[in-house]
Amino acid sequence: MKKTIALAALLLAGNTLWAGSGDKPLELKDVNLQAIKSAEVPELKLSPAPVGPVTPDNAKRAVLYATDGTVISIDYSIEHGSTGYEARPVTVSVSNKAFTNRNRVRVVLVNYYDQGGYSGEEMDRSQIGLAYGGGTRYVGRDSKGLVLTLGLMGKNYTFKQVVTVEVDGNLLTNAQTNSRNFPLKMTCK
16 A cells, blocks of 8 residues: 655756746746755654555655645655655645635645755756645645655665745745745655
């Protein structure tokens, strides 16, 4: 059985932040990429996701808080592949007591190398469009997942993530850092 957890992302290119897909990506210019790449990301203590008949050893959950009271829950299952561990699928739930069925919510999740010669470089990014999940909640899933550890040619790599959340065209602010980015470290253990 697999477990599920949720997550979000963004793409950094040059000094521009891209959060979007298709023909209408969100573009923010003059983003301080160095600050994002070198940010100290505390390892989050993730607890098993209370989702269906799954075993607690492979389900993880991270919960992030925005200054406006929005709660971002990231659930994922750990899969062991031939070259390392992956988080798949990644499910994101964004809730706020002010949400209705008319909000537009999207999440961008960027996966960065956390160590070695590629530290701070982007490995992968995903945009997750969230759909109204009833009540005050929006939910979306990235089935492709994220690489958490990678072993190639005798080297082992780990990754850190940065999440951005946009609600009705406005980026949410992280309650801990007062920035538009929600850094986290998804773990596989």
